């Protein structure tokens with residue numbers, strides 16, 4: 102299937118993410134707390150936007166059961182993944198609400214978010230949006246499965262974070278793959294290339310997002326808080 106081909110091509114990128122500092126720090130259970138704080142500040146805002154992009158995606162679908170399922174995904178992203186974030190806040194030893202208060206769309210997360218919005222607004226068919234969104238659940242599921250397969254995290258304070266992503270993504274991937282594969286059956290080669298780029302670019306955005314947190318990447322300027330806060 103077309104989505105199997107996408108996952109095959111994403112393999113090397115995901116393996117690179119696995120070997121980058123963020124995931125290696127999670128595995129060792131000693132990742133810099135500043136990297137986790139930066140990640141939470143960015144990821145809280147990223148998930149807020151991901152939930153909104155689901156609403157743009159829903160407008161492109163006709164399948165009522167699928168729409169119903171995605172309503173559950175909006176709830177999961179807004180209220181379920183907080184559990185994974187709480188594990189990280191506990192590791193940092195700081196109140197979650199306090200950590201995320203001054204978050205921003207840092208350069209790499211900004212680019213990732215806008216990549217998804219661009220495709221949702223530029224193309225009518227849901228598949229273009231889905232291919233930009235799908236690495237979000239897929240990359241985390243694959244990383245969590247690799248970590249669990251290769252390491253025993255007993256006693257690691259971040260084990261609940263890994264465990265969270267080994268299970269919660271399966272049903273979503275089935276739905277997303279179904280929509281993309283049925284579109285791919287009648288898509289032109291140039292449309293398939295856009296779908297491939299959307300998916301692989303988002304896999305690279307996932308890598309850059311983790312590295313952004315390790316580097317504590319920020320913009321080289323500060324704007325009055327009022328403008329930044331209006332984005333939160």
Ligand SMILES: Cc1ncc(CN)c(N)n1
Pocket residue numbers: 144147148182236237238241307310
């Ligand atoms: C950037 C990003 N990508 C993926 C996930 C997993 N839903 C996340 N929480 N944040």
